[in-house]
Amino acid sequence: MVGPNLWGVVGREAGSAEGFFYSPAFEELTHDWTIAELDAFLKSPAERVPGTFMAFGGIKDEQQRQDLICFLQQLN
Numbered sequence: 001m002v003g004p005n006l007w008g009v010v011g012r013e014a015g016s017a018e019g020f021f022y023s024p025a026f027e028e029l030t031h032d033w034t035i036a037e038l039d040a041f042l043k044s045p046a047e048r049v050p051g052t053f054m055a056f057g058g059i060k061d062e063q064q065r066q067d068l069i070c071f072l073q074q075l076n
């Protein structure tokens with residue numbers, strides 16, 4: 001398993017998937033995954049959370065990010 005389970009991630013506290021080993025950078029996050037926080041993170045993970053283990057360049061296209069976040073909201 002490369003990344004944390006994203007079931008129910010929208011509205012969940014950041015870095016709280018049970019049993020997943022997060023980066024120190026992620027351990028410091030205290031916010032919940034609101035739409036706005038997810039949008040900023042998925043646009044550019046490493047800029048939003050310097051030091052993150054998430055090796056992903058991000059999604060620059062706003063419409064694609066919105067579509068993806070809508071999809072994530074359905075995982076509940």
Ligand code: HEM
Binds near residue numbers: 013038052
């Ligand atoms: C569209 C694709 C992706 C989405 C929507 C996504 C979404 C997310 C989200 C929302 C989190 C935070 C979860 C939490 O707080 O529990 C996260 C964390 C993480 N993701 Fe992704 N991710 C994607 C692609 C990837 C890829 C390609 C990788 C690895 C190659 C990856 C690896 C990780 C890792 C390791 C973390 C934990 C970060 C850390 O501890 O610093 N993700 N991802």
